[in-house]
Amino acid sequence: MEDLPPLRAVVERHGLFAKKALGQNFLFDLNLTGKIARVAGPLDGVTVIEVGPGPGGLTRALLSQGAEVIAIERDERCLAILDEISAHYPGRLTVIPGDAMATDFAALAGSRTRVRIIANLPYNIGTELLIRWLTVEPWPPFYESMALMFQREVAARIVARPGDSAFGRLAVMAGWRTEARIAFDVPAQAFTPPPKVTSSVVHLVPRPSPLPVNLRMLERVTQAAFGQRRKMLRQSLKVLGGEALLQRAEIDPTRRAETLEIEEFVRLANAVA
Known part of the structure; x- marks a missing residue:
């Protein structure tokens, strides 16, 4: 990864800026992207599905730690930058242009046996995507685990326990089918542009046999x-x-x-x- 040009310089060269309408906030800090990539454990032999890679800060970290990456990116402005990363890691990065909300993730995983979802999710679709992944059938799901970034308030709702003020529908769905924990927080200043809220990375591991229910x-x-x-x-x-x-x-x-x-x-x- 050290042979790639600095991400900030690449973004400036391409004239890329974060679009609020797409829920974009870019992460340039290599220490942070590496930390996110490591939340789910070693990545050698693992296929990672990433949603909204943007200019590829987290993508670089995932590839450098041995993962094969399938990235879904809606913003056509980012595709040329992702192509440059793909050329640096031949055969290990597949970029799928399109909307994650219209993506069949199970079909994307195909027959692969070791799949994880790791993503700095766009704020405007993060919760809905999580619900889709929590309610996928059949169960156990196509993924081994998920390491996802949300606004701190949403993360608290995912991991809340009975009696907590944040305990609600999202906590019930997440707790029913997974074991969820907040791995660490990410300050707003780490992003470009900085959002108005702190973010958190949540790690979710599917329960092999959740309680049977309709x-x-x-x-x-x-x-x-x-x-x-x-x-x-x-x-x-x-x-x-x-x-x-x-x-x-x-x-x-x-x-x-x-x-x-x-x-x-x-x-x-x-x-x-």
Whole structure:
């Protein structure tokens, strides 16, 4: 990687600037990009799917640590820069121009057996992409783990536990199917341009055998419960059966959503089904 020109100089040469509409914030700090790449462990023999590589700061770090990288980039301005990186690592970087929201990631992984998702996700699509990866079928999924960067507030919602103020639908979905933790924070000053918030890298490892539940029902239950989180469950879940439903699931109807364990949400969803 040391033989490549400095990333900041490459960006200036191409006249590239971050577009707010694309949720772009560029990382030039090699220490940070290397740290993100290492969160999921050694990368030799691993295929990494990266979303929104931009000018390729993290891409360089992933390749330098031995990964094969498949990068999905919507911004056509970045493609020439990524081509330069690809030429430096022949046969190890595949760049797919297009929208990550329209990408079939399981098909992208194909028959590869060691796939990880590592990305500094664009802020405007990060949560929706995470939900898609958490709800993919069949399970266990096509990936070994995910190391993803979010706004600190979103990261807190992903790893929250019952009783936490940030505990909600996202925490239930993430906790049901994965073991999630915040690996480290990234200050706003590390980015160009600096966002108004601190960011965090979250590491998620799929559970091999999550509790069996109808996914659609789990989504309905969490939506209803947290949609009126200040109310008792007998009221917030009234549309799904109220007290009768809670009795079937053996849950006190006077409790509130943020106090329930994930397995209790699973019981509720199974009781609805």
